[in-house]
Amino acid sequence: MINLVTLGKAAKAAARQLALLEAPRKNEALYAIAEALEQCGEEWLEQNALDLAEAEAAGMRPAMLDRLRLTPERIAGIAAGVREAAALPDPVGEITKDTTRPNGLHIQRVRVPLGVIAIIYEARPNVTVDAAALCFKAGNACILRGGKEAIRSNRCAVRLMRAALAKAGLPEDAICLVEDTSRESAQELMHLNDYVDVLIPRGGAGLIRAVTREASVPVIRTGEGVCHIYVDKAADLEMGANILYNAKCSRPSVCNAVECVILHKSIAEPFLNLAMPLLAEKNVELRGDAKIQNIFGTQVKEATEADWDTEYGDYILAVRTVESLDEAIDFIHLHGTGHSESIITADADAAERFLNAVDAAAVYVNASTRFTDGGEFGLGAEIGISTQKLHARGPMGLEELTSWKYVVRGNGQVR
Amino acid sequence: MINLVTLGKAAKAAARQLALLEAPRKNEALYAIAEALEQCGEEWLEQNALDLAEAEAAGMRPAMLDRLRLTPERIAGIAAGVREAAALPDPVGEITKDTTRPNGLHIQRVRVPLGVIAIIYEARPNVTVDAAALCFKAGNACILRGGKEAIRSNRCAVRLMRAALAKAGLPEDAICLVEDTSRESAQELMHLNDYVDVLIPRGGAGLIRAVTREASVPVIRTGEGVCHIYVDKAADLEMGANILYNAKCSRPSVCNAVECVILHKSIAEPFLNLAMPLLAEKNVELRGDAKIQNIFGTQVKEATEADWDTEYGDYILAVRTVESLDEAIDFIHLHGTGHSESIITADADAAERFLNAVDAAAVYVNASTRFTDGGEFGLGAEIGISTQKLHARGPMGLEELTSWKYVVRGNGQVR
Numbered sequence: 001m002i003n004l005v006t007l008g009k010a011a012k013a014a015a016r017q018l019a020l021l022e023a024p025r026k027n028e029a030l031y032a033i034a035e036a037l038e039q040c041g042e043e044w045l046e047q048n049a050l051d052l053a054e055a056e057a058a059g060m061r062p063a064m065l066d067r068l069r070l071t072p073e074r075i076a077g078i079a080a081g082v083r084e085a086a087a088l089p090d091p092v093g094e095i096t097k098d099t100t101r102p103n104g105l106h107i108q109r110v111r112v113p114l115g116v117i118a119i120i121y122e123a124r125p126n127v128t129v130d131a132a133a134l135c136f137k138a139g140n141a142c143i144l145r146g147g148k149e150a151i152r153s154n155r156c157a158v159r160l161m162r163a164a165l166a167k168a169g170l171p172e173d174a175i176c177l178v179e180d181t182s183r184e185s186a187q188e189l190m191h192l193n194d195y196v197d198v199l200i201p202r203g204g205a206g207l208i209r210a211v212t213r214e215a216s217v218p219v220i221r222t223g224e225g226v227c228h229i230y231v232d233k234a235a236d237l238e239m240g241a242n243i244l245y246n247a248k249c250s251r252p253s254v255c256n257a258v259e260c261v262i263l264h265k266s267i268a269e270p271f272l273n274l275a276m277p278l279l280a281e282k283n284v285e286l287r288g289d290a291k292i293q294n295i296f297g298t299q300v301k302e303a304t305e306a307d308w309d310t311e312y313g314d315y316i317l318a319v320r321t322v323e324s325l326d327e328a329i330d331f332i333h334l335h336g337t338g339h340s341e342s343i344i345t346a347d348a349d350a351a352e353r354f355l356n357a358v359d360a361a362a363v364y365v366n367a368s369t370r371f372t373d374g375g376e377f378g379l380g381a382e383i384g385i386s387t388q389k390l391h392a393r394g395p396m397g398l399e400e401l402t403s404w405k406y407v408v409r410g411n412g413q414v415r
Numbered sequence: 416m417i418n419l420v421t422l423g424k425a426a427k428a429a430a431r432q433l434a435l436l437e438a439p440r441k442n443e444a445l446y447a448i449a450e451a452l453e454q455c456g457e458e459w460l461e462q463n464a465l466d467l468a469e470a471e472a473a474g475m476r477p478a479m480l481d482r483l484r485l486t487p488e489r490i491a492g493i494a495a496g497v498r499e500a501a502a503l504p505d506p507v508g509e510i511t512k513d514t515t516r517p518n519g520l521h522i523q524r525v526r527v528p529l530g531v532i533a534i535i536y537e538a539r540p541n542v543t544v545d546a547a548a549l550c551f552k553a554g555n556a557c558i559l560r561g562g563k564e565a566i567r568s569n570r571c572a573v574r575l576m577r578a579a580l581a582k583a584g585l586p587e588d589a590i591c592l593v594e595d596t597s598r599e600s601a602q603e604l605m606h607l608n609d610y611v612d613v614l615i616p617r618g619g620a621g622l623i624r625a626v627t628r629e630a631s632v633p634v635i636r637t638g639e640g641v642c643h644i645y646v647d648k649a650a651d652l653e654m655g656a657n658i659l660y661n662a663k664c665s666r667p668s669v670c671n672a673v674e675c676v677i678l679h680k681s682i683a684e685p686f687l688n689l690a691m692p693l694l695a696e697k698n699v700e701l702r703g704d705a706k707i708q709n710i711f712g713t714q715v716k717e718a719t720e721a722d723w724d725t726e727y728g729d730y731i732l733a734v735r736t737v738e739s740l741d742e743a744i745d746f747i748h749l750h751g752t753g754h755s756e757s758i759i760t761a762d763a764d765a766a767e768r769f770l771n772a773v774d775a776a777a778v779y780v781n782a783s784t785r786f787t788d789g790g791e792f793g794l795g796a797e798i799g800i801s802t803q804k805l806h807a808r809g810p811m812g813l814e815e816l817t818s819w820k821y822v823v824r825g826n827g828q829v830r
Contacts, residue, residue, distance in 0.1 A: 016748070019771075020771055020772060101792075105782060105786060112774075115804060193628070197804050198805050212608065213606075213608070216629070218633065220805075236827075239826075242827065242829060243827065246829035250830055333431070355822050355824075356434075356435055359530070363820060363821070363823065364824075364825065365825065366825045366827055367520060367823055367824075367825030367826075367828040368829045370829070370830040371828065371830055377514075378522070388612075389530060389613075390612065390633045390635075390818070391805045393818050393821075394819075394821045403805070405775065405776060405808060406778070406792065406808075407770050407778055408777060408779045408780070408786065409779075410782030411781050411782075412654040413658075413781075414657060414660075414661035414662075414785070415665055415783055415785040415791065
């Protein structure tokens with residue numbers, strides 16, 4: 001038992017104060033945080049170097065080490081992100097409904113912060129600042145529980161941010177760090193129902209599934225992306241090949257990258273003849289079903305059942321043939337994670353059927369799945385891509401970090 | 416292990432079909448359901464009589480028996496409720512954002528059903544129909560798990576509703592009943608993550624807390640109401656007494672009834688002198704703190720610590736004195752359930768401070784807490800009052816039974 005109750009109480013108390021702040025005070029604090037992170041960048045880099053050395057000695061993979069690493073440029077980018085959060089419009093206080101009832105009651109629905117947002121994440125020190133800034137801008141306190149490999153980096157970042165808050169006369173406990181990075185601390189956070197209004201796990205599929213299964217606090221699932229592109233029989237194949245290349249190769253490690261292309265049987269061969277030279281530029285490994293293997297032989301590996309449910313996050317692409325649009329939709333229903341799904345077609349009816357029937361946060365016609373992103377959608381910075389249907393779906397920006405309350409003004413009304 | 420997977424799969428498949436239905440087809444089916452419930456009312460009453468006889472023999476309390484009981488009038492009321500759901504505007508398909516990005520991508524945010532909604536509730540057969548009708552209207556399949564005391568009534572109602580759906584050419588599995596009413600079936604439903612998009616517990620505080628603690632599927636907490644009225648030093652005392660009488664006595668068993676009145680010390684005595692004769696009409700038992708007891712002696716019982724956290728649901732009222740508005744706000748923060756909170760005051764600054772600082776689904780000035788209700792707010796029928804901040808807060812109407820997806824139309828865009 002770590003006992004996070006003290007931390008939870010402190011965060012809750014800070015959240016009550018934050019909820020009453022006007023936008024300019026929050027923005028000043030965010031600018032002060034950005035400045036502190038830059039001015040004390042040396043210190044932050046030193047702590048990060050200690051984390052890196054230990055992780056490297058422990059045999060961390062290069063891709064993971066890269067995510068853990070801070071550089072002066074990355075710190076500048078992180079600070080710029082905090083300033084961007086400050087520049088976004090404040091969602092709090094927005095009146096989303098306004099009505100006067102026949103009995104004279106004046107009823108408004110007013111946007112308010114969620115309260116206390118907990119975030120469990122892996123060894124990425126940038127998340128510590130990005131998440132804290134977005135939560136704070138929307139008037140929420142946050143409880144951060146990052147990976148143990150980044151603990152020194154996180155401790156330093158949180159210390160700098162809290163000092164900036166204190167200097168601005170605001171409650172430090174608006175940004176709280178769980179310094180104990182044992183499994184037990186994550187467990188306790190998942191059950192801190194009296195103090196945590198929502199928990200957002202950020203990281204790999206394993207982390208997200210474990211948190212979803214176990215938490216009793218409300219959870220928002222983000223970032224699981226087994227995304228598909230379906231190339232219809234009526235597709236512009238060249239456009240399709242370019243979109244597939246972009247969706248697979250522009251950044252394969254992110255959740256909106258495509259993992260599987262579904263091909264109508266009638267265009268499978270000519271389409272792959274166009275797409276394979278493009279994919280070969282990045283040495284993309286293809287794993288196909290029997291039909292594809294029959295056509296392309298050893299150019300395509302054999303896909304196993306597990307391939308259809310795998311988020312590779314790498315230069316690997318599953319290839320599946322179908323007999324019809326409906327079979328494609330059923331396949332996506334069975335194997336998709338509800339993230340981003342695209343159809344390539346010139347047939348307007350097929351497009352509408354796909355857009356209506358596919359159940360995902362974002363459904364596309366004739367565009368890359370890579371656009372599922374707060375910035376690309378014009379929503380501003382986001383804390384993740386929600387793949388669940390409750391509360392938030394798709395990019396989770398500031399609005400999705402709020403709730404509402406009904407404010408009712410009367411002059412003696414009784415029922 | 417009951418194995419609800421088959422049921423879950425059936426509901427999920429039905430939900431996919433429902434999501435594509437136009438409003439008129441859904442409404443026709445709802446009218447057919449209302450008619451079937453009325454036409455076969457005798458059958459439903461017979462099954463209900465068997466439930467009642469068994470419950471009475473088992474010693475069920477009269478208030479609970481009354482909730483279990485169907486009558487011809489109640490059936491007519493339930494059927495009318497179904498027709499009202501049919502008459503409400505369909506939320507599905509509403510476009511809530513619409514933008515064209517500089518790259519030409521046309522992005523719409525479109526309202527879609529949540530999918531499969533599970534409801535765990537107690538021995539109230541009306542909930543079986545009310546919940547099914549609202550879920551269906553918003554395009555959702557439902558899995559109903561009612562109390563064992565009402566199983567015959569529920570089986571009959573669900574059979575009639577499913578037959579009406581089948582006759583209308585719609586999937587019967589849009590309305591599913593868990594016929595096993597053991598504790599295990601509720602447990603399994605709480606962990607049916609692959610098939611349940613949201614679980615709504617409806618019933619007493621014990622049920623709701625147990626479900627919230629245990630479920631791994633997303634839950635919406637509804638209907639826990641320890642509501643307060645704070646009478647400020649600047650209050651119109653007569654108005655306050657009338658509001659208090661209404662909030663306590665008009666229907667004490669419901670969640671928006673007031674359980675505790677908080678009195679500024681300067682008006683405690685004159686206020687209670689006005690309010691007590693009103694409350695005496697209903698023999699309301701008062702439980703007060705030491706100050707109140709000192710003034711009123713044996714007219715007021717001694718409140719224990721437990722009283723401040725109790726939802727009486729009865730003609731009992733806790734009475735607390737405070738030194739200031741801020742003390743009242745802190746008291747509500749500590750003991751409220753985030754449902755409905757009201758201040759009685761003629762001081763506009765005090766009113767605004769209360770409305771801003773109190774964290775509840777509905778905050779009132781100079782009105783009864785009893786108005787927290789979908790119909791009273793002009794939102795139409797509701798499935799419950801959410802006391803959590805995620806997804807829905809306050810009355811949960813049709814809109815709150817939906818999610819959204821982003822529909823993106825392009826002509827070859829890549830990132």
